[in-house]
Amino acid sequence: xxxxxxxxxxxxxxxxxxxxxxxxxxxxxxxxxxxxxxxxxxxxxxxxxxxxxxxxxxxxxxxxxxxxxxxxxxxxxxxxxxxxxxxxxxxxxxxxxxxxxxxxxxxxxxxxxxxxxxxxxxxxxxxxxxxxxxxxxxxxxxxxxxxxxxxxxxxxxx
Numbered sequence: 390x391x392x393x394x395x396x397x398x399x400x401x402x403x404x405x406x407x408x409x410x411x412x413x414x415x416x417x418x419x420x421x422x423x424x425x426x427x428x429x430x431x432x433x434x435x436x437x438x439x440x441x442x443x444x445x446x447x448x449x450x451x452x453x454x455x456x457x458x459x460x461x462x463x464x465x466x467x468x469x470x471x472x473x474x475x476x477x478x479x480x481x482x483x484x485x486x487x488x489x490x491x492x493x494x495x496x497x498x499x500x501x502x503x504x505x506x507x508x509x510x511x512x513x514x515x516x517x518x519x520x521x522x523x524x525x526x527x528x529x530x531x532x533x534x535x536x537x538x539x540x541x542x543x544x545x546x547x
Contacts, residue, residue: 430474437467 444460
């Protein structure tokens, strides 16, 4: 069949309008699907869904049980390939206790025990280079507390 060219309102065209429509439709589909096809995980998951749906529909469509079982096996094998990329293994996460729980110390701790624990934790953070603080000796801390209380009084003088 000979291809002919004609000049219309849109400019130079080749072939039939039907073929041009098919080519444009295919180009749109390819443009939409291209990112999906490049992603291998998407391909595996889509294939697993295909075999799973085919097995489910086969039950109602009267397919042989051996064919249905084969589709389920294929879907399961593909799902197993995708699972490590979709779901982290617990051993890889190594959760130590509840990550959302606040840091807890003794419920019946005295003020002195709390001060010592805070001082210990601040020293650990400082030695790790995470903070730059200095713990005040008890004498200077008492003076600092008195100054703070005096500044909070109405009038704000010492």
